[in-house]
Amino acid sequence: MQQRAEHELKDWITAAEVALLESGGQVTLERFSWLALGLVRRSPEKLWDLLREASKRELDKVPGLESLLEILAKSLLGAERLGEAADLVKAASLWGVRLSGSVYRQLAWAQMRSGETTRAEATIRELLKRDADDVEALRLLYRLLRESGRTTAAHDALNRLVELDPSGGTATFAHRERGKLGEMPGRPVRMAILSSYVLDPLIPFLDVECRRAGLTPAFYVTPFNQYTQEVFNPSSGLYSFGPEIVFVALDLEDLFPAARRAPSGDELTRTRDEIRGTIAALVRELHANSDALIVVHEFAFTGWSPHGILDNRRADGLSRWTEDVNRDLAEDIGSSRAATEGAQSRKLHYMARMRHGDAALRELAHHSMRYVKPLKGLTRKCVVVDLDGTLWGGVVGEVGPEGIQLGPTAPGIEFVEFQEALLNLTKRGILLAISSKNNPDDVMPVLREHKHMVLR
Incomplete structure (x- = not known):
């Protein structure tokens, strides 16, 4: 009796599925989403086998594809199906689906734990290529670099990490880690x-x-x-x-x-x-x-x-x-x-x-x-400046000395104040130099004769 009841229940489910699919439209999409979530919980690798063979046109019809792939990737990682999870992340990128940084980081962690350090680094670098300001990803990259003995690259990663997160905790972490790395030249x-x-x-x-x-x-x-x-x-x-x-x-x-x-x-x-x-x-x-x-x-x-x-x-x-x-x-x-x-x-x-x-x-x-x-002799002794758009506004070769922006009102006052700042540097012993492709015959009248020119 129990087997017969189960058989009848399956028949009813099949019949109900056929009826729903025949109605088409939104009902079909909703039914697929429900079934997909069921596969995610019970057999995520089977759902991935279905999706990976689908065309881009078919995938575009899947409701909430980004959310579904996100959940599927984490389920695959939870089931320790690292290969399938890595394939999913790569495919999502090709499909133009943006997965969260947490998926990349979780995959990299799992790859590190299984000894796949080369793949873990590739995963993290792919994330940083997309989101260069991901602090946690940079911490993972630093760890990989340190453990692989690439001291110079590890120091560079610490520099970048503190730049992104200038908190005392991160600065202290970087300082402590440098002691483990050894000094750089x-x-x-x-x-x-x-x-x-x-x-x-x-x-x-x-x-x-x-x-x-x-x-x-x-x-x-x-x-x-x-x-x-x-x-x-x-x-x-x-x-x-x-x-x-x-x-x-x-x-x-x-x-x-x-x-x-x-x-x-x-x-x-x-x-x-x-x-x-x-x-x-x-x-x-x-x-x-x-x-x-x-x-x-x-x-x-x-x-x-x-x-x-x-x-x-x-x-x-x-x-x-x-x-x-x-x-x-x-x-x-x-x-x-x-x-x-x-x-x-x-x-x-x-x-x-x-x-x-x-x-x-x-x-x-x-x-x-x-x-x-x-x-330590690291101060700058010379400031090299351009002319057009730097010491004055406009291109002097096109508008002439009287047409440039340089004077007591805007636009023009900003260039006067910039020249005054440069002049103050000369009083501290800093040299000024010009690097310009201008025609000397165009610029010399400005440098020598313009009434608002501070630097002469």
């Missing part, structure tokens, strides 16, 4: 950081900036708040490290904790002299024991003043006092403006004795390279 630079607060998170960002400049950095960070001991001990780790450049980053509140308690004018004057003497002594000792370039960060009072909005109007206001301290440092040693208003995080200060979040650390690292690059 490059101009070495030895950098030390002396700080009254936790500044270790700056290192990954500095490392990124150095790599971009073609430098291979080595770092030394003094133990927490031990900068004085390190500086005044000739046998300290600082001097054993032999830095080429030393960054001194001291926090104003570390040197003057009473700043938040409305100090008196006399106390501010006395502390100003003490800070000036402390910094000067540190710098003298550093110069006595090291040939390194010394860069001292300016102070920034970024907290809430006990005087509130009247702070900048009071003789004992902390904002004006901080400016006076920085002027002292500029006169004595030429301090560096490396901290800005709003760059500090009170939350990090209370939780970890840190001062800066990721955004401020990136900016600080970028600013620091303005001292590192000249030290």
